[in-house]
Amino acid sequence: MIRWIQDHRWLSSSILSAFALLFFGGIDLLVQGYQGLLVAGILATAVLFAAQIPALSIALTVAGTVVEIILGLSPVASGLSAAISVFLTAAFAARLWYFIALAVTIASGLVIAWFNSFALPIGGDIYGLSLQTELSKTTAFLILALLVSAGNILFWLLGRLAITYEVYVGTEFDRALSADTQAKLSLEVAEQNERFEIARDINELIIQKVTAVISQAEGGAYAAKADPNSALRSLERVGLSARAAHAELRRLFDMLNKTHSVSAAPPGIDELNGLAITYREFGYGVSISHEGSRFSIAEGAGLAIYRIVFDALENVKKHCPVGTDVAIDFSWVDQGMQVLIKDNGVEIERRSQVTLDLEDSGYTIEDDTRSLVETIKGAGLTAMRERAALYGGSVDATRVPGVGFTVSAIFPHLRALAGSQ
Numbered sequence: 001m002i003r004w005i006q007d008h009r010w011l012s013s014s015i016l017s018a019f020a021l022l023f024f025g026g027i028d029l030l031v032q033g034y035q036g037l038l039v040a041g042i043l044a045t046a047v048l049f050a051a052q053i054p055a056l057s058i059a060l061t062v063a064g065t066v067v068e069i070i071l072g073l074s075p076v077a078s079g080l081s082a083a084i085s086v087f088l089t090a091a092f093a094a095r096l097w098y099f100i101a102l103a104v105t106i107a108s109g110l111v112i113a114w115f116n117s118f119a120l121p122i123g124g125d126i127y128g129l130s131l132q133t134e135l136s137k138t139t140a141f142l143i144l145a146l147l148v149s150a151g152n153i154l155f156w157l158l159g160r161l162a163i164t165y166e167v168y169v170g171t172e173f174d175r176a177l178s179a180d181t182q183a184k185l186s187l188e189v190a191e192q193n194e195r196f197e198i199a200r201d202i203n204e205l206i207i208q209k210v211t212a213v214i215s216q217a218e219g220g221a222y223a224a225k226a227d228p229n230s231a232l233r234s235l236e237r238v239g240l241s242a243r244a245a246h247a248e249l250r251r252l253f254d255m256l257n258k259t260h261s262v263s264a265a266p267p268g269i270d271e272l273n274g275l276a277i278t279y280r281e282f283g284y285g286v287s288i289s290h291e292g293s294r295f296s297i298a299e300g301a302g303l304a305i306y307r308i309v310f311d312a313l314e315n316v317k318k319h320c321p322v323g324t325d326v327a328i329d330f331s332w333v334d335q336g337m338q339v340l341i342k343d344n345g346v347e348i349e350r351r352s353q354v355t356l357d358l359e360d361s362g363y364t365i366e367d368d369t370r371s372l373v374e375t376i377k378g379a380g381l382t383a384m385r386e387r388a389a390l391y392g393g394s395v396d397a398t399r400v401p402g403v404g405f406t407v408s409a410i411f412p413h414l415r416a417l418a419g420s421q
Contacts, residue, residue, distance in 0.1 A: 005051070005091070009051045009052055010052065013088065016047050016048075017044045018044075020047050020080070020081040021081075024080055025044065025078060027077040027078075028076045032076065036078070039068045040081070042063055043064040043082055043085075045060050047088065050084070050087075050101075051091070051092040051093070052092075054094075054101060057089060061085060061108055064108075069111070069115050080151075082109070082152070083105070083155040085101065085105070086102055086105050086155045086159065087159040089101040090157075090159030090163075091162050092163065093351070094351045094352040106149055109144075109148030112144070116144065117141035118138075122134075202248055210245050216238045216241055220235065266303040268299065268302025269302050269305055269306065269330075271306060272288055272309055279316075282322070283323060284317065284324050284325070284326055285325040288328045288330075289328070291329070294332045295415055297414060297418045298418040298419070300418065304390060308339070308407075308409050309328060311380050311384055312341040314380075315407075316343050320345025320404070321352060323352075324345040324348050324404070326342065327341075327343075334415070335412065335415045336410070336412040338411070339409045340408050341406070341407040342404070342405075344403050345404040346402060346403055346405075347402060350402070381397055388409050391411055391418050392412065392413045393412075394409070396408045
């Protein structure tokens, strides 16, 4: 669910906001009338902006608290809307804002608890419970304060846990793929150990045969001094032993060369899933999607596409802050394919720099102009273009104002040039 909220922030926030207004607002309307519905509307609006504009959400939470106090309402059910806002802010906002949201929401709840306990006159009531003594006021305040603090901290922790689980732990598919990769690596290590055992045995045999060649050569040298005719026989024996040693060396070389060719199989598009998991471990929200009917391609083309995506992710890791979302979208058509690598590094960087005195304005006119006229260059981009050109493709990099960068690799005739039969 957290991935869906992350990919559709405005839509998901709108749904949660509407739910908060209809459900909690309906309860407040029945219990406290239209005044309660007004507070519910303000707090539901705070839910709408929690993930995208946390400063506005915090301000609306404070506004809802002020209106609730001015109208003299008892604690409203819509207070849970503030907790939902804390959840969304903890999951998706920058570090500064999710701490501020937690502190402000708890402080607002404590103020409401104070006005509904100590600020009431002796004999006042809250939901029909009469507060006849100072002790009863203290008890009411402590109960309300405990509920407010525990509830908001719980939702805050759930938000942090949800985003941490999604970014650093991954989905069940991620864990299954990791387990499969680990199993393959374990099998390969076991096979390599067996090959090393075979190589050791062959190596011992070769040493014995080379030793025999040396002994026969030395014996032949002494025998030739006494009987020159024996030199020919000695050379024949040396030749036979040398050929046997050469045969064992050839056998060892073939086995080692086969091992190398098997273990060095080039990565392709399928290996990008493992790469995505690795970058999620680094703290980047990498997702991969395929649209259209995928066709098989040659190993060389798969390696070229893998390296283009790999270089793009390395560029994200180098220039973008942790928490950046990267979408790798493959679009397959009848004869070709396009892959888009999109990140929101600029947006995340600006959101992390927002302070109480400076709001995030999205992007400026200068950013818009720069994206239109700037030509993005670099050794990495040149290497991507050269790889793509091998298979009739092209690579372009563009700046999306206020969001990040997009790398587009298009292979219009990939099936004809590198289709795997």
